[in-house]
Amino acid sequence: MKDDPADADALRLAQLGHAQSFERQFSRWTMLGLSFAILNSWTALAASLSLALPSGGPIAVIWGLVTAGICNFSLAASLAEMLSAFPTAGGQYHWAYMLSPPSIKRGVAWVTGWINMSGWIALVATNSALASTLIVNMVTLLNPTYEYHRWHQFLIYLAVTCTSFAVNAFMQRLLPQVNGVALAWSIAGFVIISITVLACAAPDYATGEYVFATWINETGWPDGIAFLLGLLQGGLGLTGFDAVAHMIEEIPDAAIEGPKIMLYCQYIGISTGFIFLIVVLFVSGGLSNAETVISSPSGPLLQIFYIATNNRAGAVCLLVFPLICFIFAGISVLTTASRMTFAFARDGGLPMSATWWKVHKTLGVPLNALLLDCFVVLIFGFIYLGSTVAFNAIIAASVTALGVSYGIPVFFNLLSLRRKLPERHFKLPGLVGWAANIIGLVYTIITTVLFVFPPFLPVTGTTMNYCIVAFAIIILISGIQWIVDGRKNFEGPRITIDESAHRGSLAE
DSSP, X not given: OTTOHHHXXXXXXXXXXOOOOSOOOOOHHHHHHHHHHHHOHHHHHHHTHHHHTTBTHHHXXXXXXXXXXXXXXXXXXXXXXXXXXXXXXXXXXXXXXXHSOTTTHHHHHHHHHHHXXXXXXXXXXXXHHHHHHHHHHHHHHHOTTOOOOHHHHHHXXXXXXXXXXXXXXXXXXGHHHHHHHHHHHXXXXXXXXXXXXXXXXXXXXXXXXXXXXXXXXXXXXXXHHHHHHHHHHHHHHHOOTTXXXXXXXXXXXXXXXXXXXXXXXXXXXXXXXXXXXXXHHHTTTOGGGHHHHHHOTTOHHHHHHHHHXXXXXXXXXXXXXXXXXXXXXXXXXXXXXXHHHHHHHHTTOSTTHHHHTOOXXXXXXXXXXXXXXXXXXXXXXXXXXXXXXXXXXXXXXXHHHHHHHHHHHHHHHHHTTTOSSOOOSXXXXXXXXXXXXXXXXXXXXXXXXXXXXXXXXXXXXXXXXXXXXXXXXXXXXXHHHIIIIIHXXXXXXXXXXXXXXXXXXXXX
């Protein structure tokens, strides 16, 4: 029994201070399905064309993805090392605690945990918002006389969120299968849409010069800053790769398989996203249609599908693939967010922590954490009812918050000259490790600063980037909670199990 891999995983978790709370029911492929369902890079990149097209045009779309891809892969490799060394659901805040100087490690872990948890909850809202936007875009294209009201989209937003909650709360044992289907659906959609639009648009393709070498800058910023602002599209399409870290207590051979999954999902995301964006730009009609695509009330992606197929119903049918991808993503993001909330509460990082890290005995899920996350997402929805600009700040804050949570443990790993990580199954060799850490950290710093810039000049109330306000609110709430509770009760990753007792139970 001592040689049982499940026992080895449970013992490793016990060495890190925690009992096994969940079944390790995910395989490598179903966890890869969950991780890639969250990235859904080709879908997210295509759905967010409006971020990069006016901020650099096709050059920013294609080469911005290459830039973001190299940097995000470097970040993923940097975090994969830490995941192999400390495979717990806490992820970044646990790693930051282990790698930072003793005098500040409690505060560093606290801030990292709050930022990371907030980013994941905001990402749930982002997926529900993107899915609801695609549905509204379908209605707008099929019915040009449709009069849009914000509450219409709010109701769709609620329906998508409730669907994600229901699957997570009551279909826990089916989650691996759901994520396997999500991976298959995403790859199938990528192939089917690519072939269909290329066939329908032939031979009226855009030129290679347009796709790879055309610059468009409608932001008012200098060209260099405009290009960097366009990296937000690549950042959105490749963020969330830490999902496997927060789900790591639910897969076997965690220290070995976790890092592989983290890198595999980045590789699949970058390669499919790069190919799909090239296809989309080739069938978009080129420079003559660029302004129509950018300003389309149906959204850039659906407008391109319509240009390629010249058929409204056909374009809407193609958009069903990304729509279902976002619904799958919403399920997976909520799964991950609830595990992050569970882990942070387990370590005493939240008000009434004992409530939020309970695992429901019958359902086998952290039900209270799920309810808490969905309640916050509902609050975000009410913000959307009041102001689209404010809600867009939440979406931008999700990308920024996750990026900051990636950069903090990488910074402290470099500060310790990469010497604090213990022996691990996945290890970046010498100079490769240094290069990955430095590239990832520099990218995080640059994008964190630039992603809070207004996307357009001159700045008005509607073009202002309120991401900095949303991010400041996260820090403010975290600071208040630290003063009220954290400084007295938060000690970093807690010891919730006696390792020696656990060893004894395995030996019996």
